[in-house]
Every structure is written in C-alpha cells, then in structure tokens.
Amino acid sequence: MDKTALIALIFTVLVAGWILATGQWAYGNVVGPLVNYSKLPKLEITYIQASQHGNGTLLAMNVTDIDGPDAYPATAPLLEIYNSTWHIYLNSSQISNFTVKVVQAPWNENKRDSVNWYSGFVIPLGSEAQFQLLLPLKLSPGNYTIVLYTPGISLKSEAMATFSI
C-alpha cells in the first residue's frame, strides 16, 4: 500500500476511534443508552450529619450539583425533613435564615455555593459546599430523611439522604 494512503488510514482510525469513544462516553450515542447530563440539574447530598444543639438542631450537609447546564446554578428552594410520623418543609427564606455557615470546597474558585431568600440553596455545576443549618426545632432521636427539591425535575431525581440523631 502507498505510504500516504497508509498514514491516512491510520489517522482516520485514530480520529474515528476518538470520536466514537468520546461520543459513547459523553452521550451514549454509539451503543446507548442515550444520555445528556447537562440538560437538567441534579443535586446530590454527599454527606450529612445532625446533632441536637441547645433547643435546636444543627444540620451539616455537603451538597453538590452533578448534572445540568453550566450557564446558571442549580437551586433548591424547598427542603423537607421527615420520618414515619412527622415532617416539616422549609421554604427558601427559612433555608436562608437558618443557614449559619457555608464552607466552600477548596476547588470552588469563583463559582461559590450560597443561600438566598428567594432561591434557597444555590449550587453551580460541579461545585460543592457544606451548608450548616441551625434549625429552631429539636429533633427527637431517630432516623430521618431529608429531601432538597429542585424545580422542574422529577421527584426521583431530587436530592435525598437519611440521617440519625
């Protein structure tokens, strides 16, 4: 075979391999399943701990945004804590008011996690922070589930975690 044709074939195989492999990796567009992780936001609670604190409860949880667009941050303006017999909802203003500290992950750079009274938790794609909330209620010992509700996504995709006191 002519040397030029051989080089062309080798580079074609390399380029095609790269395109197909990365396409499958990023979008599943060769053998599926088709995915697009940057369509909808998805928050994830990577760590959670709660303890009684005076007449209240100190809740520390690490939250990150693992899916969604990069142009604007994911939000969670509603938080629910429940067990088999009891539950409570906190709206965005309460989330903002009860948050006493936000510890940024060291890689957050200028994309910083925050809380505000109209969006609740605000988390840019890929960033992570520990939100420490001092809830003005004393949770009795037991197991609880916490859910962060992000608007516009299905219930099964909402961030959920369990903790014990």
Add this chain to the structure above:
Amino acid sequence: MSKEKINEGNPTRMEYLLPLRFAVGWMFLDGGLRKAVLRPSKLDPNSSSFVGGKLVNFLPHAGPFKPFLIMTLENRALDVAFLTIFSYVEIIAGLFIIIGLLTRISSLAALIMSLGFAPAYWLGSTCEDEWQIGSLLTAGAVVLMLTASGRVMGLDSILYKKLGDRALSKKVPILNMIKLW
C-alpha cells in the same frame, strides 16, 4: 503509465484547504483573543469572570480527567498559569494556521488543545455541543497536521521556495521523516 499522468487533472488541490485552515485557526484565535485581549478579566483570578472557574463545571462527568482538574483548581497559581499559557498558545497556533506559517506544528498544538477539551465533552445543554466542537476541531487539526498548508496560499509556501525541503529534525528518527512545511 507514469504517476504524474495518473494524477494529471486531479481536481483535489491543496488550495481547497484554505476554508478549513480559516475555520480551525479562527476557533482557536477567537478563543484566545476573548480571554487574553478582549476581556483580560477572564484571566484575572480575582475577577468574577475568571475563566478558571469554568473548570469546576467540567468536574461531575470528567472521568479520568477529574484528578487533574481538581489539582489545577486547588492550586490557583497553576490554574492561572495554565489558562494564560493555553490562551496565548490558542492565539499563536490559530493565527499561524490561518496565515499558513509553521502550519504542521501549529496544527499539532491545535490537536492537543482539541483533545484537551475532552473533560468538557459531556456539556451540551442545547445538543451535544462541546463534543461536536471538540470532535470537528480534532479532525480538522489532524488533517492540517498531515497536509500542513500544502505549500500554497500561506507563508509556508514562501519559506519552502526560499529554504526548500526541511525536516522537523535531521537527527531524531521519525522526526527526520516529517516535513516542517
């Protein structure tokens, strides 16, 4: 029949590479100019526009590139240096590809940068944006790396006429088989 006669009248000429050279070159030149010249705050780590923060967005599905991204993000000096160098290489490589100067080496730089976009390939809220951009730039850079400017319509053609055939290196094996232009 001689080889020259077989190729006689072949309409595939290197001049047709010029649109590709402009497209690939401009993508990098524009990207570099935006960061380094038109809005320098993008390279200022104290600015909210600092483009280093974008690397954070790549993290969730960066796969094997994640440790490198985290290391870069956690080391602010490395992050700034990396992005500054990247931006200027974009400008130089992009400009050189357009004007056809050291096209082969510039295209190699373009290829490395195209492959370097891989951690962001999964970002595509409209369609498969970053992957399509990266794939097309990869293919374009490979083509230009193989053909260079074709010794036409570029400064390489002047250098070729003036200096003749030059290898990347006379002494290093393989490199001595690759033409500078």
